Amino acid sequence: MRRRNLGDLLRHVHLAGALSRSELADRMGLNRSTIMALTAELSAAGLVSEELPGDTGRAGRPSLVVRPERDRAHVLAFDVRVDRLVAARVGLGGEILDRREAVRSRAGADLEDVVGVLAGFGRELRRGARPGSVCVGVGAAYCGMIRPDDGTVRYGPYVGWVDQAFGVELGSRLGLPVLVGNEAHLGALAERDRGVGRGFDNLIYLHGDVGVGGGIIVGGKLLGGDGGYGCELGHMMVNPYDGRPCMCGSRGCLEAEVGEHALIDAAGRSGELSGREGVRAVVEAAGRGDAAAEEALHRIGDWLGIGVANLINLFNPGMVIFGGMLRDVYPGSAAQVGHRVEANAMVISREQVRLRVSALGDDVTLVGAAELAFSRLLASPLEVLAEMRRRTAHRAAPRKRALAL
Amino acid sequence: MRRRNLGDLLRHVHLAGALSRSELADRMGLNRSTIMALTAELSAAGLVSEELPGDTGRAGRPSLVVRPERDRAHVLAFDVRVDRLVAARVGLGGEILDRREAVRSRAGADLEDVVGVLAGFGRELRRGARPGSVCVGVGAAYCGMIRPDDGTVRYGPYVGWVDQAFGVELGSRLGLPVLVGNEAHLGALAERDRGVGRGFDNLIYLHGDVGVGGGIIVGGKLLGGDGGYGCELGHMMVNPYDGRPCMCGSRGCLEAEVGEHALIDAAGRSGELSGREGVRAVVEAAGRGDAAAEEALHRIGDWLGIGVANLINLFNPGMVIFGGMLRDVYPGSAAQVGHRVEANAMVISREQVRLRVSALGDDVTLVGAAELAFSRLLASPLEVLAEMRRRTAHRAAPRKRALAL
Structure with a gap:
């Protein structure tokens, strides 16, 4: 119990940066003398320090501020x-x-x-x-x-x-x-702890690279499944008829339809830049009004929207986050994603969900x-x-x- | 703590039917005197009874058997x-x-x-x-x-x-x-507690009726999502091109492609029996070698397999269970489901999963x-x-x- 309380307190200051003893008492549901004792132990170990806050503008004795010791x-x-x-x-x-x-x-x-x-x-x-x-x-x-x-x-x-x-x-x-x-x-855990997903217990993170990976948080925990191999949303089949070949050996997987190659091919630029640079070139061209690049982003958005609607139906999440190369792609394909979500996700689940891009970027x-x-x-x-x-x-x-x- | 232990003990005998005190001690990780005290409280309340077991064939004093009081x-x-x-x-x-x-x-x-x-x-x-x-x-x-x-x-x-x-x-x-x-x-919880899914912490239950509902257990808990509206696997879009219309207003949802109407229509029997009777008539006809009925089950199995493969990729479950009318349909479409799973689910996730029909049937x-x-x-x-x-x-x-x- 004590060990758990020490860990919880350290997690709070680790994630928040600095918290007063009274904020810690509120967040942890513990009294201030317990907070003081826990802080003293962590401080003796060199993991946190305590200091007087700046002028709080309030009367009375200010609550000491607890900070993580980043250099120790x-x-x-x-x-x-x-x-x-x-x-x-x-x-x-x-x-x-x-x-x-x-x-x-x-x-x-x-x-x-x-x-x-x-x-x-x-x-x-x-x-x-x-x-x-x-x-x-x-x-x-x-x-x-x-x-x-x-x-x-x-x-x-x-x-x-x-x-x-x-x-x-x-x-x-x-x-x-x-x-x-x-x-x-x-990436899903990072966005939940330090990014745009803070405070969300049910969220879906789509990470675009050459392929598309996923991290799904259900009831505050990462969905693992029996072996820890769950969340493979990139291999959700979205195009069963004329799907593009996928690295997994199948065709029409979400990652085959919305990954780097799909975007660059759709823009008619497959002989030019590849990888992340290639994706950025398409996004920038669309920003300048290049019709083929715009059309490519719309096409990607349509397939992405089918995947996102399916995920909203399955998970009733509070937030869907687009990261990696999808962070660049999403703004130009948001209308198509939104249209598919409107058409294919149950209204009760879609009425609350927020679609956002990653706050943490490439890191x-x-x-x-x-x-x-x-x-x-x-x-x-x-x-x-x-x-x-x-x-x-x-x-x-x-x-x-x-x-x- | 005591309340939780009383509840846990009651749950064990409620689900197992009868357990000896020593089995309870093993399962709950408590010592026998604690089990005895908990049992005494539940027995005084009329929720369980204790009796001597029949001949155990072992020497020594037998452990009393604890049973739930179904009539009280x-x-x-x-x-x-x-x-x-x-x-x-x-x-x-x-x-x-x-x-x-x-x-x-x-x-x-x-x-x-x-x-x-x-x-x-x-x-x-x-x-x-x-x-x-x-x-x-x-x-x-x-x-x-x-x-x-x-x-x-x-x-x-x-x-x-x-x-x-x-x-x-x-x-x-x-x-x-x-x-x-x-x-x-x-249905998912029932199969986990009393059916074919006993002991599985990660399982997917597909319930076929007019539509197709889902119950998904992740890490031992029912997946709810933010509002409790998750698990809507029947509205996963599987057919984005010429999908059948769905009650939800969309087209090509899993339930539109594999529900009662889809099966009966595919068998060319839409003017005949409807509902569950209609489904059973198709399944029986296929059993007698009716080619149109067999073909209809194969067609359903193909779409069902896409849905199941997607779910295996997302959830890495130990088991997928087919219930409701899908319990009748699955045996005649298992080959197509298996083929799709083989083609579309990641090998690491599919190598462990078991596909089964509901053990609890219509109840x-x-x-x-x-x-x-x-x-x-x-x-x-x-x-x-x-x-x-x-x-x-x-x-x-x-x-x-x-x-x-």
Whole structure:
């Protein structure tokens, strides 16, 4: 109980940035003396600090403000995207303190290469941390289907991986346990915790890249299903007649009809720029009034709208969020999406739902990876801090480091 | 905590029928003296009884067997289907002790008529209960979208109701609070608790009637969404080109392509038997080798398979269950469903899923309504028993009864 309260308090300040003791008491439904005792423990551990607020403009003794100690506890967050590798050191409280990025070809890359680059980034990022700052977790987002238990990539078609022990390999290179999640799952959690979905217990996040991934939050929790492989909304069949071929081997999947290739082909630009640049070129051309580009966005919006209407019928969500390349695409296809939702979603479910673009932009999956990395600390702060101190102390000893590398 | 333990113990014997004290201790993770104390309280309240088991064939003192007292606590369960009204008295433990049924025309029926028939059934069923048996709850299944808070039918197209205060009206006629749920939601819970889905935390139940409803269990809980209107898998668009018109105003919805009318039309029998009889006639004809009937089942199976594959991708469920008229239809269309699942569902999710027909048959929604009715008792047994004793004692006094009616 005490452990849970410590974790809850730390989560509140981690997500809010700074909260007074009385705000914490309100949010947690605890009395102020309990809040004071919990804060004292977290403060002694170096995870939060307390300070007097600025002038509150009110009479009486002001309530002390509790802040997360971003320079004393951090995580490493990694993001394996189709076209790049990203790594960051993120402080408690969620600020990205430092980052590294490598563009890579879209062709297949082997596990060792990817892990090698990421582990190198990880070492650099940790060396840059303030003395005494503890690495309290490592999280990674990956553009494929992930086994939650051990971070194995079961299926990552766009990178070309099947059953690759990504989490274990990266963990052994770093000498630290690594949690891995599907990028769209983590994107959904990031938007719920720090983005446009704050306060929504039922939301759907669509993440566009070459394909389209999904993260679906049901009753406050990420929908996993039996094995953690749920939310594959990109492989919802929307076009059973003349559907475009999909990487999964089928045809007419949502991602085949609304992904990068579909948009660029529909705009008649398949010989030109590809990937994210290609998508942006179409969106910009549509903004300048290019008819083919506008028409392509409308076509994508029509298929996207069928998918979104189906999802609204199934999930009765408070919000649907468009992220990744769909963040660029949605404004130009919103009318068609809206039309399909109007036509195909039950009125009772569609009357409340909001359609929005991601607030976190290109960092959404990286932020999700950081939150995954913080999750163990936020479940049992003092235990995990102690464990991670031990692990990183080991790593500081030269002999051990040599062995681990 | 004690209240929760009492409820959990009662739920275990309610669902299992009879369990020894030592089985209860194992399942609940409590020691035997706690089990004994909990059982004593429930036994004193008349909700369970204890007896020596038959010859166990083992040495040593046998563990007493705890049984639900089906004749001392019962619920009323109602089921408003498109073509009939059903009511039952169901004893603690789940046995249907008595029932009433009225066939009705499919045309619009007004709230007062339906509530009048059901309330009459309810009075008869309660009069038939053993003296001293307490009615501990009332539940109703309805073939439409239901607001959980007050049992209002928001949208029931096949009965023709929009925003009808069904739960409140039936409750005031019975003088007892009534919980109302969507028939397919309740069917999902019934199959999970008492049917083929026992032990599955992630399952999808498709309920075929004129339309197709759905109940989806995610992480052990019914998927509701923001307002409780989720699971509308029947309105997933599967045929965007030449889709059949749907009652919802759209075209190409799953229920339009696989419901009763679609099957009967596809078999070229639209002038003949309609409704459930019409479906059975097609299935029987296919069984006798009628080519048009076989072809109709295959056609239905193809669309159904697209829907099921989409659901497997989204939910990574352990089981998909076909109920209502789909229970009759599925065996003749299983090959096509399987083919679509093979082609369109991600291998990782489909490799574990089982496709099954409902084990509870035509009573699945009635059983679900009964379990909904028991839900309050199972949450706090002694409090709800006392409350319902007071309410029903009131009703036994002639003056009060006159007022309530």
